[in-house]
Structures are given as structure tokens and as C-alpha cells.
Amino acid sequence: MKQIIPQVFTFANLLMGRVYLIEDSDGLSLIDAGLALAAPRILSQLSSAGYAPSDVKRILITHGHFDHIGGLPALKAATGAQIIASGIERPYIEAKQAPALPPKEALPPMARLMAATYTPPIAKGTPVDREVNEGDILHDVLGGLHVVATPGHSPGHTSYWQPQLGILFTGDVIMCLPNMRLPIAAFTPDMAQSKRSLQKIANLKPNILCFGHGVPMHNASPRLAAFASKVAAG
Ligand SMILES: [Zn+2]
Numbered sequence: 001m002k003q004i005i006p007q008v009f010t011f012a013n014l015l016m017g018r019v020y021l022i023e024d025s026d027g028l029s030l031i032d033a034g035l036a037l038a039a040p041r042i043l044s045q046l047s048s049a050g051y052a053p054s055d056v057k058r059i060l061i062t063h064g065h066f067d068h069i070g071g072l073p074a075l076k077a078a079t080g081a082q083i084i085a086s087g088i089e090r091p092y093i094e095a096k097q098a099p100a101l102p103p104k105e106a107l108p109p110m111a112r113l114m115a116a117t118y119t120p121p122i123a124k125g126t127p128v129d130r131e132v133n134e135g136d137i138l139h140d141v142l143g144g145l146h147v148v149a150t151p152g153h154s155p156g157h158t159s160y161w162q163p164q165l166g167i168l169f170t171g172d173v174i175m176c177l178p179n180m181r182l183p184i185a186a187f188t189p190d191m192a193q194s195k196r197s198l199q200k201i202a203n204l205k206p207n208i209l210c211f212g213h214g215v216p217m218h219n220a221s222p223r224l225a226a227f228a229s230k231v232a233a234g
Contacts, residue, residue: 001021001045001049004020004208005165007024008020008142009021010216011041013041014041014042015034015035016035016067016213017038017070018034018210018212018214019032019042019071022141022145026057026140028046028058029056029057029060029138029141030060030081031059031060031210032059032062032068032069033061033072033075034067034068034070034071035066036070036071036073038070039072039073039075039078040074043078053078055079057082058081058082058138058140058141059072059075059076060085060138060141060145060160060169061083061128062157062158062159062170062171062212063154063171064093064123065123065154065172066099066121068172068212070123070124082130083127083128084129084131084138085128086133086156087133088151088156089158090128093126093128094125095122095123095125098122099154100189101120101186101187102185102187102188104116107185108185111186114186118186120187132158133149134149135147142162143162143165146162146163148161148168149197150170151194152192152193152196152197153173153183153187153189153194153197155189157171159197161201161204166205166206168201168208172213173194173197173198174201174227175211175212175214176211177214178214178215180227182194195232198228198231201224202228205221205224207220209224
């Protein structure tokens with residue numbers, strides 16, 4: 001586990017899909033759950049840090065893709081945490097519906113090839129306990145974590161924002177591999193909408209970006225602004 005700022009950490013060695021840990025006086029919150037293989041790794045890293053599984057009170061989900069919710073069934077079973085997500089993402093997280101994919105004919109050639117040769121796996125479903133919407137504030141988390149709807153990569157894609165600390169948990173509205181980039185086109189059903197969501201998070205002027213994929217970035221606001229204007233310019 002690696003500290004990003006006081007109270008906020010990220011787990012190591014999850015292969016794909018970053019998972020964050022937030023410490024509060026009443027217990028822990030996770031943001032996203034990684035691949036299925038992430039669950040035992042998260043639990044063992046928590047144990048090394050002196051925590052019991054039951055210290056995890058909440059798991060916040062950005063969106064229902066397999067690399068963000070694969071570890072959720074095992075983490076829910078081990079921790080009993082409340083699963084929090086957008087209601088729009090609920091059918092994907094609960095595996096009642098396959099994740100939305102873009103129409104193949106709308107994709108650029110390389111993305112079309114990727115979409116034709118690879119279908120993302122569908123993670124096992126986990127019931128959502130609490131739905132959140134744009135503007136909601138999770139008062140128990142990090143002194144007030146704001147729910148920001150950032151649809152496009154997934155219809156109910158959600159980012160989480162703490163304005164006083166200037167820290168944003170982006171999910172996949174932006175990736176950093178190793179430079180800032182848009183989400184993978186083949187797995188983004190509405191890229192135009194996702195680009196609008198990118199402008200929305202750039203307007204927040206976050207100081208710290210905690211990506212769903214990539215290394216967390218400090219002093220990020222000028223780089224995010226530059227990337228967002230490059231994207232807006234097409
Ligand atoms: Zn995704």
C-alpha cells in the first residue's frame with residue numbers, strides 16, 4: 001500500500017484497475033474493487049496494515065467494468081461493506097445486463113479491430129446497497145466526498161471529488177498510461193459524452209488525480225487543463 005495524502009492510499013500489485021483506500025474515524029472506504037484476483041491481495045495488504053476485513057465499511061464503485069468490480073463479490077463477502085454506486089450502473093454491477101459497448105461501425109479502424117477480436121469479460125454480480133447521484137455528498141468519507149456524474153465510458157460512470165483537499169478519483173473518464181489519454185474507444189459506448197465529462201472534471205481544477213488506470217498525479221490541474229483543451233480542439 002502506498003500513501004497518496006494523509007488518509008488516502010492505493011494498493012500495490014493489482015495488475016489492472018487501481019483501487020484506493022480512504023481512512024476515516026469510523027472505518028475504511030475503498031474506491032473500486034479491481035480484477036477478481038485483486039480481492040485476496042487487497043485483504044492481505046489491509047491485514048499487513050493492521051486492519052481487519054470488517055474495518056472496510058464502504059466500497060464506492062466508479063463503473064461496472066470487470067477490471068473495477070471483479071474483486072467485489074469476494075470483498076463484499078469478506079468485509080460486509082456497503083456497496084455504493086450510481087443507480088444507472090446498478091444493472092452492470094449486479095450482472096443483470098452486459099456492459100454497454102459502442103456500435104462497432106462507429107469506431108475508428110484500430111478500435112473496431114479490437115472490438116471485433118475481444119469481448120470484455122463480465123464480472124460476477126454484486127448487489128448495490130446504496131445509490132448515489134450527481135451532487136450527493138458522502139459526509140462520512142474524507143470529510144465530505146462529492147459524487148460527480150461523468151458518463152460516457154459507461155452510462156452511469158461516476159467520479160468522486162473532495163473539493164477542500166482538491167483530490168479527484170476519476171475512474172476511467174481519463175487514464176494515465178503513462179500520459180493522460182481518453183478511455184479505450186472499443187470499451188466506451190459514448191465517447192462524445194465522455195469528452196464532455198472530461199471537460200467537467202477539468203473545470204473542477206483538481207490538484208490530485210487518482211486514476212482508475214495509472215499512477216496518481218499531484219499538481220495535476222495545469223496538465224489536466226492542457227489535456228482537456230487539446231481534446232476539445234479535436
Ligand atoms: Zn472501464
